Amino acid sequence: MAVLVVAAHDGKTVRSNVANAVTAASQMGSEVHVLVAGSNAGEAAKSAAAIQGVAKVLDAEDAAYANWLAEDVAPLVVKLAPNYSHVVMAADSVGKNIAPRVAALLDVAQVSEAIKVEAPDTFVRPIYAGNAMATVQTADKIKIVTIRPTNFKAAATGGSAPIEQIGGTGAGGLASYVGAELSKSERPELTSAKIVVSGGRGLASGENFKMLEALADKLGAGLGASRAAVDAGYVPNDYQVGQTGKVVAPDLYIAIGISGAIQHLAGMKDSKTIVAINKDEEAPIFQVADYGIVGDLFQIVPELTAAVEKK
């Protein structure tokens, strides 16, 4: 049976993590379909059709889908689900919001944040902030799975799947969208950036994050933070890396003024190379760092920024 990937998108393109979800889905079943639900989402449907390995794109047009309210999108997925062995979503804020609602409506379990597909019914997922890996098997007929994008390679583009228009299910009237306050940034998106520069409480103020911005811009890096830095209001909530924030796995992660609590490590310890800058040589972050440098970040960061070449 085919596998349905439910794609989040901005109306123009599907999110980059959909390509990772397609790779995961292709390990679960014979054929991958992608659902693009939206209002005027034709362009996004085209971007999904261009992902290699996609056999068909379903473009569901309905004003009710414009803002991805779980109350309105879930009934559509529930309607389509019986044609599929699996429904797959990336474990981002859209997938985490919608997938469990779909699962409960279908009376099936959900496998959250799968990092590996062992078999079509068996998945590995991290528990306890990644301090243990559970292998779980589901007996449900329709399997609802969210996947952790950083653990699956993105499928390449260059495909040309057919796009089928399907009808919508309308608005249930339970919820309405008011607006968003999105962080504006020219920098690469945190979860797909090749390099991430992250700051913690050691930065001591939001103003001081400018120093990290300068380094990030020179490296072409995304900018992240610890929970403590977000809670203190230095940076917006969407910067948070960790167990209860975003999971990143870039080629290079530079942790600056971050102690390395297990909740933070959960979000970055799969990075290829980790650098830690901290004045406390006992800080736990050094236990996961490939290269550590003990000292005052206010001295080291400007020096580092000057020493690296602009990308």
Next chain:
Amino acid sequence: MKVLVAVKRVIDYNVKIRVKADNTGVETANVKMSMNPFDEIAVEEAIRMKEKGQATEIIAFSAGPAQCQETIRTALAMGADRGVLVQTDAELQPLAVAKLMKAVVDKEQPGLVIVGKQAIDDDSNQTGQMLAALLGWSQGTFANKLHVADGTAEVKREVDGGLENIKIKLPAVITTDLRLNEPRYASLPNIMKAKKKPIEVLAPDALGVDIAPRLKVLKVEEPPKRKSGIKVKTVAELVDKLKNEAGVI
């Protein structure tokens, strides 16, 4: 209106957990247990609603072994009015917890249910959304701010790109994110008072809920360890290593 809050008993977030030698799970014997931190935020939000005159009664719900009474007592000491424990030693998965909560919601008829966005042990991030689905209610997940008035709730949500505002009809399920509030500590007099507050104990059978697990845990293992790295003395040395050894810049 009544507000129902969920309080899950989990291994304290400060504990470094150990995987059992037989790979069946995680060592829980003689380990410090606490209320899931996101649930402390849920309890706090309900208490603030009561202080503003928006909530009339706060019911703290937990499902699990008898020791969950301690978790409920903590909620009562913070300011919840009474507790409901669905007692079982069986493994509970999110769908089962949502069904148990639905049975209690059907009985108690709260106007709002507040749960944590994620339990820090199993990290599922499912229960609230599942409960909303089973009840046919709206859901305000990952709440950063909550404003209740005139049969609706305005919810500011923490999402990938920043914050999002939605308006949902009550009754509804809210799931808490870290920045919703800062939970209070229970004062000693309130801890004493909490000992007299009632906790109703129910059995899953009595609620007519099938709690059989749907996911079978085949094994639980240690994650792969990172090999330990080195300390460098100077920025020049660091840049050299990143360029020539790691090849990442």
